[in-house]
Amino acid sequence: MTSNNGKLPIHKHIPHASRIVYGGMHLGGGWNKNPISKDDEIQAQDLLETALANGINTLDLADIYTFGKAEEVIGRVFKKAPHLIDKLIIQSKLGIKLTHDAKVKQYDLSASWAEKGLDAILKRLRIEKLDVLFLHRPDPLMEIESLATTLNKNYEHDKFEYLALSNMHAGQMAYIQSNVSMPVIANQLEMSLLASDFVEDAITVNMDINSQVGFPRGTIEYCLPQGIQLQAWASLAQGIFDPNHTNTEVTREIIDTRLLVGELAENYNTSPSAIVLAWLMRHPAMIQPVIGTTTPKRLVEAAEAGKILLSRDDWYHLLETRRGREVP
Template sequence: MNKIKLGTSNLQVGEIALGCMRMNSLSKKDASLVIENALELGVDFFDHADIYGGGDSEKIFADAIGMTPSIREKIYIQTKCGIANGTFDFSKEHILESVDGSLSRLQTDYIDVLLLHRPDTLMEPEEVAEAFTKLKESGKVRHFGVSNQNPMQVELLKKYVKQDLIANQLQLSLMFTPMIDAGLNVNMQHDPAIVRDGSVLEYSRLNDMTIQAWSPFQYGMFKGVFVGNEKFPEVNEKLQELAEKKGVTDSAIAIAWILRHPAKIQPVVGTMNPQRLADISKASEIELTRQEWYELYRAAGNDLP
């Protein structure tokens, strides 16, 4: 597994991360197999959130891995906060309480990376800054970032927050590409030219923020998986063609497509199937050519100007 540098931090982590949202559906034994398999593959970065499984995903993860100081040193844990009771809450009180809850469930003294989960329009950035400083000084959180935020929202935080914001977790897949579309259709009068996110792709590259791609196999927002889906024959034909050519699975090609982008995007895959993760991880071993990348982009239903 290739490594990437996470934002401006000194963290060198696997370029593919394992999302643990569904871990609450597993037994302790099965969760242990998933984690051990991930580590054997070089997947050492685990993405959590306080709301996943109502907190049970974090708890099962810690129980399954048998959290000890020696094990903790081998892994990187990221968790998220800011969603509460069906709304959003970036208050100092909520952030601090959320982190304490995650630390307890994860059976650890520190979180490697804490992300703010979804934008809170009632955010008072001074409160976020106070919470981050307290968490950093106490050693409870080592690095910070955001999720699903546009450049101006990040800039507003940066005006007050002392710590670097090293990552932004955003939806991206071969079949969900608005952050890429707008940059290819500049100054044009059709839908793909619409800048929906404040040029977050370019902003992230300029500011050395790692984009973490969530739902890398989904089309639309939680509409379903596109790989192997008969609704999308053209893109699946091209995925299968390249999979056979390179000796990997079609899912690995879908991840390799994300990894090929020079922004050094880190896909977050949520499979709880050890063999599927093993197949997907082979994406780290191959590199698509420029021609292959654009062939897949076109097969996904996109036109180039």
């Protein structure tokens, strides 16, 4: 069964955005202090070209990914292959501080850090303008007036095209939107067959169990009328539902779901990864999964998900198997 979703605009503001996002959080040689190698550059270019060849044109990064090396290795690729820049929608995030001058890990959405962070992102990527700038995490010490002034100034100076948020609820989104001059166009949250509280929030209304739901209540319902695109990080849940996954220290529900995913992959003539993503993408919010991988094969498999429309029976069967019980 083929989905029409792949033919519809995903973003209200970026209608040519791909249904799936490539996440480069492990690029540049990994989370270590090793310098970027030639092989790292070759790997990054291969992954970008594989993504584009399979209809994935949105690239997700952050200033902290592999301690800045992810952006830097992409910048080296762009220097060698500048034609790739215009083919990609490039988004990156700032707001988590892992620098040597920070005594503890912290979130920083101060005006000064936002200014420095955006300039550093552009320098590492070797570009003059970012397509989408994300604020990575809510900062309890954020002073919205000064932050908004800095964001508005950099927006007017054409350093980024769109503003987006990550890991924020409806109230936080509305608060930031009311203070900046540009529209907030996306929010990136953990959403998957494993992190399925976004569904639990909807189906356990008026039940005591709803108090245990971790997904920010009302976020989807806020985003849809506002034209805010939902993106899902950890959308494959590190492959935990793959029938070939080697982790055996999991719940009975996870094991049963793996078996069902394998069966559905055969029925739909696709990969287990595509089934897991198709479950997420079946939601009418048109969620954009972010696929963080350094394996081209996984990108090719992910792209297949955009061609699949799970039946209602199969969608609910996966949900109930994952829950370990019927829906209420």
